[in-house]
Amino acid sequence: MTSKHPHIIIIGAGIVGASLTYHLAKQNARVTLLDKAAKPANEATEKSFAWIVAGYDATQMYMSLRQQAISDWHRVEDELNRRLKIDWTGALTWLESNEKTEEWMCKLKHSDSKVRLVEEQELRLLEPNLKTVPSLAMFAEDEGAINPNLTTNLFIKAAQEWGAKVLLDAEVLSLLINKSAIEGVATNKGTIIADVVVLATGVNTVSLCHPLHLKLPIDVSPAILMELHNPDRFVNHIVSNPFMEIRAASDTLTLAAENYIDESSIQQR
Ligand SMILES: Cc1cc2nc3c(=O)[nH]c(=O)nc-3n(C[C@H](O)[C@H](O)[C@H](O)COP(=O)(O)OP(=O)(O)OC[C@H]3O[C@@H](n4cnc5c(N)ncnc54)[C@H](O)[C@@H]3O)c2cc1C
Structure with missing residues (x-):
């Protein structure tokens, strides 16, 4: 694709895909979010305890990530004009x-x-x-802690306000691979071409990556x-x-x- 703004497809409208879509759209990226379900937050996100930040690890790397996560959630609360309510x-x-x-x-x-x-x-x-x-x-x-469903939906709404496209009931059946490049996705609604494809498909990421011969360390x-x-x-x-x-x-x-x-x-x- 030759456009100044590359087209980014994000597969999966859980908390990860929704947050990515929001953050990219806010930076004027051309983003399309796809999910196979009829509504966002369909899998792990819907059933999450949603504690920020669950568990402790004493390593410096973990502690920096923990601090970063907490301050990012405060930032997002401000950016969304308090529509997001974190307990x-x-x-x-x-x-x-x-x-x-x-x-x-x-x-x-x-x-x-x-x-x-x-x-x-x-x-x-x-x-x-x-x-x-x-x-x-x-x-x-x-x-x-957050309400994971409300938060996911808020991210998506805010992303749409920034111009992101959202396609629900759109299952990605396979990645379009040409030599070593991924050029888009084949969905139940047809083919979508993209410059970048992001997999935010939770545990389903493993099967989508099979044709790439990638062994991802993701377990159920x-x-x-x-x-x-x-x-x-x-x-x-x-x-x-x-x-x-x-x-x-x-x-x-x-x-x-x-x-x-x-x-x-x-x-x-
Ligand atoms: C009981 C429980 C408690 C938890 N507690 C916490 C906690 O306290 N704190 C914490 O930080 N984390 C917690 N987690 C983990 C956290 O919920 C997950 O890490 C997070 O929700 C994962 O989000 P995700 O967007 O990556 O994946 P998911 O929410 O699983 O979203 C994946 C999305 O991809 C879509 N999808 C999959 N395949 C395709 C396809 N082929 N085409 C199109 N769409 C597709 C699915 O429909 C789904 O909407 C908990 C999880 C559970 C289950």
């Missing part, structure tokens, strides 16, 4: 034992994280409905997401412990997530 509640995490929690906290001390230790008394004030209260927990006050890792409908809010923060992760999505809806498979027992086998 910056903070996250409380504890591990199997106080020793492990402390050990982990020690590792984090060497990074520039804003995570601090809280003791039982403060924890009881922060989460008065906890039945079993550990004597130590880590408190990441700068963390929060099943998880359970529970929705609890409750008359009143009973959890104030994101709470994460060895049993589950739990947070209030609203005053009357609580989300709980847990790995579907006990991965520790698989590793031991």
Whole structure:
């Protein structure tokens, strides 16, 4: 293609594809977002616990990414004129034992994280409905959570306002490959030519890449997401412990997530 603005196709309207489309469209790129489903946020995104930022890793690289992610989410909140509402509640995490929690906290001390230790008394004030209260927990006050469906749809709406095209019910059947170049996609609605094709297709990326002989390190890792409908809010923060992760999505809806498979027992086998 010879146009000054290359045509970019993004396949997959989950949170990743939607965010990419928004950020590229905002920079005047010619973007077309495709999804096989009739609505955005169709797969992992729809079922996400959506914690910013789940899990800790004490390496400097992870910690920089974590800080970057948090500040980018604040930026996006501003850019979208507060149409995006992030629950910056903070996250409380504890591990199997106080020793492990402390050990982990020690590792984090060497990074520039804003995570601090809280003791039982403060924890009881922060989460008065906890039945079993550990004597130590880590408190990441700068963390929060999004509504993944609303956020994905907001990114797409904002991208369209910047001129992006969105095609739903458009399944990409294969990539159009000419020698070593990808020249577009074949979809159930016909062929679309592009200068750049971005695969934001989650676990389906593996099969789309087969013809390229690429072996991607992407695995399916099943998880359970529970929705609890409750008359009143009973959890104030994101709470994460060895049993589950739990947070209030609203005053009357609580989300709980847990790995579907006990991965520790698989590793031991
Ligand atoms: C229970 C659970 C809890 C989670 N908790 C967290 C958390 O707390 N914090 C966190 O950061 N992450 C969490 N995650 C992970 C996070 O949700 C995912 O990493 C994220 O949603 C992936 O987004 P994605 O856009 O890459 O993929 P997806 O949301 O899977 O989107 C892929 C899109 O591609 C489309 N597609 C696929 N193939 C094609 C094709 N051939 N043609 C056209 N369209 C196609 C699909 O329809 C889909 O809309 C959780 C996930 C789950 C399931």
